[in-house]
Amino acid sequence: MTQIIIRNGLVYDPLNGVNGEEIDIGVKDGRIVDPSEINVAEAINIDAKGKVVMPGGIDIHSHIAGPKVNVGRLIRPEDHYLTNIPHRLPYKRAETGLTVPNTFKIGYEYARMGYTLVAEPASPPIKTRHTHEELNAIPMIDKMTFILVDSNWIALDLIQGGEKEVLAAYLGWLLYATKGYALKIVDPGSDVAWMMKGKGIDLDEQIPGYNLTPRDIIKATGEAAQVLNLPHKVHVHCNRLGYPGNYATTLKTMGLTKDITKLSEKPVLHITHVQFTGYKGDSWTNLESGGEDIAKELNANPNVTLDLGQVIPGRPATTMTADAPFEYVLYHLTRWKWSTSDVEVESASGIVPYRYRKKNYVNTIQWTIGLEVALLSRDMWRIYLTTDHPNGGPFIDYPKVIAWLMSKKAREDFMRELSQRALRKTSLPAIDRELSLYDIAVITRAASAKLLGLEKTRGHLGLGAEADIAIYDIDPRRVDLSKQYDKVIRAFRRAYMTIKSGEIVVRNGEIVRTTYGRTIYVKPELPIDLLKDLEKMISAKFKQYYSISLNNFIIGEHELKKGVEVALKTHLR
Amino acid sequence: MAGVKTTYVVKLKSKPTVPIDSRNISPDKFAGRSLSDIKLLKVLEGGRETVLEELFDLEGPTTAVREPGEIEIVITGPETSKLKYLGYKMSNGKLVVKGDVGHLAGYKMSGGSIVIEGGAGSYLGAKMKGGTIEVFRDVGDFAGGKLQGEKPGKGMSGGTIVVHGNAGSQIGVGMSKGTIIVEGSAKVLVGAFMTGGSILVQRSCGGFAGARMTGGKIVIGGAVESVLPSFYVDSMVPSAGVKGRTINKQFMVFIGDVLVDGKGMLYVAYEDNKLLLEQYRELVEVALIE
Ligand SMILES: [Zn+2]
Numbered sequence: 001m002t003q004i005i006i007r008n009g010l011v012y013d014p015l016n017g018v019n020g021e022e023i024d025i026g027v028k029d030g031r032i033v034d035p036s037e038i039n040v041a042e043a044i045n046i047d048a049k050g051k052v053v054m055p056g057g058i059d060i061h062s063h064i065a066g067p068k069v070n071v072g073r074l075i076r077p078e079d080h081y082l083t084n085i086p087h088r089l090p091y092k093r094a095e096t097g098l099t100v101p102n103t104f105k106i107g108y109e110y111a112r113m114g115y116t117l118v119a120e121p122a123s124p125p126i127k128t129r130h131t132h133e134e135l136n137a138i139p140m141i142d143k144m145t146f147i148l149v150d151s152n153w154i155a156l157d158l159i160q161g162g163e164k165e166v167l168a169a170y171l172g173w174l175l176y177a178t179k180g181y182a183l184k185i186v187d188p189g190s191d192v193a194w195m196m197k198g199k200g201i202d203l204d205e206q207i208p209g210y211n212l213t214p215r216d217i218i219k220a221t222g223e224a225a226q227v228l229n230l231p232h233k234v235h236v237h238c239n240r241l242g243y244p245g246n247y248a249t250t251l252k253t254m255g256l257t258k259d260i261t262k263l264s265e266k267p268v269l270h271i272t273h274v275q276f277t278g279y280k281g282d283s284w285t286n287l288e289s290g291g292e293d294i295a296k297e298l299n300a301n302p303n304v305t306l307d308l309g310q311v312i313p314g315r316p317a318t319t320m321t322a323d324a325p326f327e328y329v330l331y332h333l334t335r336w337k338w339s340t341s342d343v344e345v346e347s348a349s350g351i352v353p354y355r356y357r358k359k360n361y362v363n364t365i366q367w368t369i370g371l372e373v374a375l376l377s378r379d380m381w382r383i384y385l386t387t388d389h390p391n392g393g394p395f396i397d398y399p400k401v402i403a404w405l406m407s408k409k410a411r412e413d414f415m416r417e418l419s420q421r422a423l424r425k426t427s428l429p430a431i432d433r434e435l436s437l438y439d440i441a442v443i444t445r446a447a448s449a450k451l452l453g454l455e456k457t458r459g460h461l462g463l464g465a466e467a468d469i470a471i472y473d474i475d476p477r478r479v480d481l482s483k484q485y486d487k488v489i490r491a492f493r494r495a496y497m498t499i500k501s502g503e504i505v506v507r508n509g510e511i512v513r514t515t516y517g518r519t520i521y522v523k524p525e526l527p528i529d530l531l532k533d534l535e536k537m538i539s540a541k542f543k544q545y546y547s548i549s550l551n552n553f554i555i556g557e558h559e560l561k562k563g564v565e566v567a568l569k570t571h572l573r
Numbered sequence: 574m575a576g577v578k579t580t581y582v583v584k585l586k587s588k589p590t591v592p593i594d595s596r597n598i599s600p601d602k603f604a605g606r607s608l609s610d611i612k613l614l615k616v617l618e619g620g621r622e623t624v625l626e627e628l629f630d631l632e633g634p635t636t637a638v639r640e641p642g643e644i645e646i647v648i649t650g651p652e653t654s655k656l657k658y659l660g661y662k663m664s665n666g667k668l669v670v671k672g673d674v675g676h677l678a679g680y681k682m683s684g685g686s687i688v689i690e691g692g693a694g695s696y697l698g699a700k701m702k703g704g705t706i707e708v709f710r711d712v713g714d715f716a717g718g719k720l721q722g723e724k725p726g727k728g729m730s731g732g733t734i735v736v737h738g739n740a741g742s743q744i745g746v747g748m749s750k751g752t753i754i755v756e757g758s759a760k761v762l763v764g765a766f767m768t769g770g771s772i773l774v775q776r777s778c779g780g781f782a783g784a785r786m787t788g789g790k791i792v793i794g795g796a797v798e799s800v801l802p803s804f805y806v807d808s809m810v811p812s813a814g815v816k817g818r819t820i821n822k823q824f825m826v827f828i829g830d831v832l833v834d835g836k837g838m839l840y841v842a843y844e845d846n847k848l849l850l851e852q853y854r855e856l857v858e859v860a861l862i863e
Contacts, residue, residue, distance in 0.1 A: 075722070076722055077720070077721045077722035078720060078721070078722035078723045079722075081720055086620060087620075336724065
């Protein structure tokens with residue numbers, strides 16, 4: 001296999017504490033090796049003088065696959081006009097789409113930005129076969145999917161019955177049956193309430209038909225994740241998302257970490273796209289940012305992590321979520337297109353196109369929340385850069401977010417185009433902090449790898465790590481990153497080079513080779529006796545609840561193009 | 574438009590087997606260029622990129638005038654129906670096609686004129702902002718329309734399309750301004766989603782004319798398949814027309830589409846649709862008596 005040696009680059013590798021040092025990096029057989037092991041005569045020599053070298057980017061939350069993405073494509077043909085790029089055979093397929101791109105474009109654009117691993121964060125179990133089909137079709141990157149368990153009738157029955165062990169075993173079984181990587185909770189209990197009563201519910205409201213509240217679901221699922229020893233604990237989309245005043249619910253949800261019995265050192269809950277659940281005020285007209293309060297709670301609570309869900313004003317977005325009641329409300333605000341659906345036994349969902357407008361009061365407040373949280377956070381290892389693609393904006397705008405985080409001038413220049421009335425109500429204009437390249441490497445790769453429990457082999461450039469490397473053409477010794485932010489955007493938008501599993505896939509910002517990455521999933525080990533009882537229970541519940549048979553539900557290993565199993569030792573006895 | 578001073582003749586060398594993206598055959602692209610430069614303008618033959626002179630014989634002055642308005646391009650050949658995107662975004666001048674054209678002729682044009690001596694494919698003059706298009710035979714669907722998925726009002730926003738033959742479905746879909754005249758008949762959904770502008774179909778049309786229209790005017794001079802129940806009858810008038818073209822017969826006037834709070838006007842010839850419209854007649858007469 002290919003041998004590569006990268007010389008003279010400025011390396012940013014936070015997991016190994018490397019902050020902008022000139023270190024040579026060797027690549028052999030898809031892994032990082034000591035440069036002395038490289039046969040220089042045979043190796044590809046890359047001179048990275050004056051360039052930044054980082055581990056490949058890791059996106060922990062981006063809706064890139066599954067039926068909802070496909071429905072987004074179907075209801076938005078206008079998203080594809082004028083974005084078509086013809087194929088360039090033999091190594092590049094045709095690309096199309098902006099907020100809901102085709103599978104090829106998703107892979108290519110991530111690779112062009114130096115990203116090498118992306119997590120699809122919301123797949124209803126019964127629809128996950130489709131999710132894997134699409135993940136299979138996305139080139140360039142490694143991927144994984146999180147499984148929705150927030151309104152799952154079988155799980156709700158077990159939580160209500162207080163059967164903690166069985167619940168953990170069921171969720172473990174479910175993850176392996178669907179080849180998922182982590183558990184995702186979206187607006188817990190609300191899809192049940194939505195189907196039965198046509199409304200969403202708050203953290204402490206009762207779920208219709210059950211003697212439970214969303215709080216119980218988060219707590220029970222959180223503990224099950226501990227028992228299962230999942231590498232990425234629970235991924236939570238809070239209740240009341242998209243409603244003014246919801247920051248209070250978010251703070252309460254963050255506080256739930258206290259009630260969950262910890263069995264590992266890692267943070268207990270991950271609160272996702274916090275911008276959408278960071279609204280202060282009691283109506284849209286007096287909306288304010290809850291960013292400061294959320295950052296304060298984050299700083300005080302080491303057991304919680306957050307991703308931003310940054311919105312990008314001036315760009316179209318396609319909102320898609322298993323939070324069906326929220327999409328119902330959004331449709332009635334936009335009155336253009338809406339797709340809504342029930343997923344039997346498990347979930348519901350909605351899709352509504354949206355555009356964040358620069359001059360809009362609410363959209364400006366939304367823009368400030370994500371940035372405030374990031375800039376006021378003291379521990380960069382517990383926040384992650386996302387736009388909740390394509391909900392807050394397309395992932396191709398990450399470089400813009402990076403510029404806003406790194407440069408006060410970038411923020412000030414952009415603020416001139418926004419609603420001034422809204423800005424007067426936020427603390428963002430007064431924040432001077434500018435993140436460093438090291439911080440950016442933390443929130444886009446090192447911390448992300450850690451959050452996913454993959455820090456041994458991913459998100460760093462130490463010996464033995466997966467050879468996923470991004471080289472960006474920017475020299476922090478020559479460019480004033482806080483002033484010349486347009487250069488930062490350009491460098492991160494088109495990587496000088498991306499190396500995926502030891503092969504060069506991008507050169508000068510363009511694809512030079514199409515490869516297909518792996519799909520990573522977990523297999524929690526379940527004691528045989530427990531598994532037998534569990535299978536009896538599941539097959540009975542399946543007959544009672546589902547319209548399909550159990551055999552058709554389980555996804556085989558052969559259905560993944562390149563599956564990689566992570567076996568887990570659990571605390572189940 | 575300034576007077577035509579120079580004429581280019583662009584002749585297909587042979588009958589194409591695949592669609593040809595010929596958006597560069599336009600007065601705007603020719604203006605100010607030498608003939609040898611013009612010959613090197615890009616065209617797509619199917620997915621393959623090539624140059625004009627490989628597919629076409631070109632005749633004309635060695636240097637084109639700077640003003641697109643003074644340029645006329647005549648397109649001929651054994652078979653021109655595979656030419657797509659003719660007159661794309663053209664702003665001035667004249668295009669004459671001695672035969673049929675494919676889809677998207679005059680797409681987004683803003684001025685000048687296109688004369689097609691045969692028929693045209695779909696999306697003729699789609700999203701055009703100005704200028705005139707005249708077609709001697711039949712045209713396909715979505716003439717003067719918006720693209721699928723776009724909001725109402727994103728269709729044609731100015732200019733005139735005249736079709737001497739028949740038209741397909743959804744003509745003027747989502748148009749906001751401008752005029753479409755069809756001398757033959759049209760298929761379903763004439764003027765659906767239109768927010769303004771006017772459409773005249775001299776003969777018959779299919780059902781759902783004016784569905785979800787919020788403004789503008791549709792005149793159907795012949796038989797209609799149906800009138801949507803979401804249109805209110807307003808009155809009877811002795812004649813109707815658009816842009817100086819008047820049809821002198823009785824028309825029944827409807828207002829709709831009320832499903833979207835629309836105030837569009839739909840004129841339907843009375844005698845040609847007597848069976849369908851008789852029920853409304855009483856309503857109009859009662860209103861008159863009161
Ligand atoms: Zn999301």
